[in-house]
Amino acid sequence: xxxxxxxxxxxxxxxxxxxxxxxxxxxxxxxxxxxxxxxxxxxxxxxxxxxxxxxxxxxxxxxxxxxxxxxxxxxxxxxxxxxxxxxxxxxxxxxxxxxxxxxxxxxxxxxxxxxxxxxxxxxxxxxxxxxxxxxxxxxxxxxxxxxxxxxxxxxxxxxxxxxxxxxxxxxxxxxxxx
Amino acid sequence: xxxxxxxxxxxxxxxxxxxxxxxxxxxxxxxxxxxxxxxxxxxxxxxxxxxxxxxxxxxxxxxxxxxxxxxxxxxxxxxxxxxxxxxxxxxxxxxxxxxxxxxxxxxxxxxxxxxxxxxxxxxxxxxxxxxxxxxxxxxxxxxxxxxxxxxxxxxxxxxxxxxxxxxxxxxxxxxxxx
Numbered sequence: 001x002x003x004x005x006x007x008x009x010x011x012x013x014x015x016x017x018x019x020x021x022x023x024x025x026x027x028x029x030x031x032x033x034x035x036x037x038x039x040x041x042x043x044x045x046x047x048x049x050x051x052x053x054x055x056x057x058x059x060x061x062x063x064x065x066x067x068x069x070x071x072x073x074x075x076x077x078x079x080x081x082x083x084x085x086x087x088x089x090x091x092x093x094x095x096x097x098x099x100x101x102x103x104x105x106x107x108x109x110x111x112x113x114x115x116x117x118x119x120x121x122x123x124x125x126x127x128x129x130x131x132x133x134x135x136x137x138x139x140x141x142x143x144x145x146x147x148x149x150x151x152x153x154x155x156x157x158x159x160x161x162x163x164x165x166x167x168x169x170x171x172x173x174x175x176x177x178x
Numbered sequence: 179x180x181x182x183x184x185x186x187x188x189x190x191x192x193x194x195x196x197x198x199x200x201x202x203x204x205x206x207x208x209x210x211x212x213x214x215x216x217x218x219x220x221x222x223x224x225x226x227x228x229x230x231x232x233x234x235x236x237x238x239x240x241x242x243x244x245x246x247x248x249x250x251x252x253x254x255x256x257x258x259x260x261x262x263x264x265x266x267x268x269x270x271x272x273x274x275x276x277x278x279x280x281x282x283x284x285x286x287x288x289x290x291x292x293x294x295x296x297x298x299x300x301x302x303x304x305x306x307x308x309x310x311x312x313x314x315x316x317x318x319x320x321x322x323x324x325x326x327x328x329x330x331x332x333x334x335x336x337x338x339x340x341x342x343x344x345x346x347x348x349x350x351x352x353x354x355x356x
Contacts, residue, residue, distance in 0.1 A: 001187040003239055003307060006180040008277040012303070020319065028318045040179065043277065046252035048267035052328030056269075061181055065316045071186070083326060084249035089226035091188075091234075091311040099186040099221065100309045102237060102280070106319060115308065129181060131278045134267040136332050140206045140272065141284060142320060143233045152315050160353030174226075 007061060010046075011039040011116060013128040020064070020125055021164045025079050027121030029104040030160045037130055039116040042146035047133075051112055055136035058119075060103035061129045062096040072097040080155045092150060102113065103128070106136065185239060188224075189195040189217040189308040193300045198242070199342045203257050203297030204272065206344045213257040215308055225295070225311075233286055233314035236297075239307045240279035249274040260345035270328060281306070284314065330356045
């Protein structure tokens with residue numbers, strides 16, 4: 001079943017990244033790098049009071065990915081399992097090639113400008129459309145204790161790591177590290 | 179600008195709630211209540227390995243809300259500020275009446291069944307369409323330290339609180355608590 005909807009583009013992400021394969025895979029792994037959200041003027045009033053929050057969830061539409069059109073494979077090799085070439089269900093990954101390609105990035109809000117929002121934590125290529133922003137609320141967004149995180153608990157996760165550093169999409173041979 | 183997309187409905191949320199005004203406002207405030215996600219058979223393989231995760235982000239399309247069609251107000255009185263009748267920008271709230279009505283619920287995964295996923299943490303009415311599920315990954319989703327959370331830091335937040343318990347949408351008089 002499909003919901004035939006028009007997604008409003010709230011704004012556009014501006015970053016220094018253009019190629020998904022060489023863009024860090026998660027904002028939390030790349031907290032120092034800065035970007036900007038250029039807000040569509042229509043939605044400017046919607047950002048009142050966001051400055052009081054230190055972090056926010058940036059929801060994006062990941063329409064700039066390589067790969068064939070249509071439904072992506074439901075079992076995929078995540079970036080972090082490229083060396084092992086191990087497949088898991090797409091809903092057990094944070095990968096971008098999802099049935100609905102919605103990105104969820106935890107960004108640190110640095111400040112407002114006349115045009116938009118300066119943030120830190122880049123995992124998106126330049127030009128990515130923003131479809132929602134929600135404030136990070138510890139009371140809502142932090143589960144108690146130290147939750148089990150599935151296969152992520154068994155892999156080494158390096159700061160600022162990119163897909164290209166983790167190997168090639170289709171094969172077991174990672175490129176040489178630089 | 180609009181993106182004209184078809185959102186795939188991955189599944190349907192089944193809960194014992196039918197009225198948004200009397201449904202708890204956040205899953206994290208209602209961790210004991212259980213629900214089920216009935217997965218569309220097309221997407222079943224996409225859930226392989228999700229059972230290794232204790233929590234997940236449930237992304238939903240909040241199409242069952244009262245209120246007029248069209249773009250909702252960009253400044254709104256959040257549920258938790260109904261008593262004060264204070265308006266803030268919609269992107270500084272977690273309210274459901276957003277330009278793109280995408281819900282983000284942190285659910286605890288209890289187990290898989292042949293039909294879908296049992297979870298705890300109900301903040302959705304029965305029948306809500308699921309558009310994505312992502313595993314909760316502490317390394318990605320937990321900001322360092324104790325982040326500022328804007329106006330949420332100044333309000334009292336009770337367990338299992340519903341909009342109706344916080345006052346009426348348009349006025350300052352809360353109903354009597356039951």
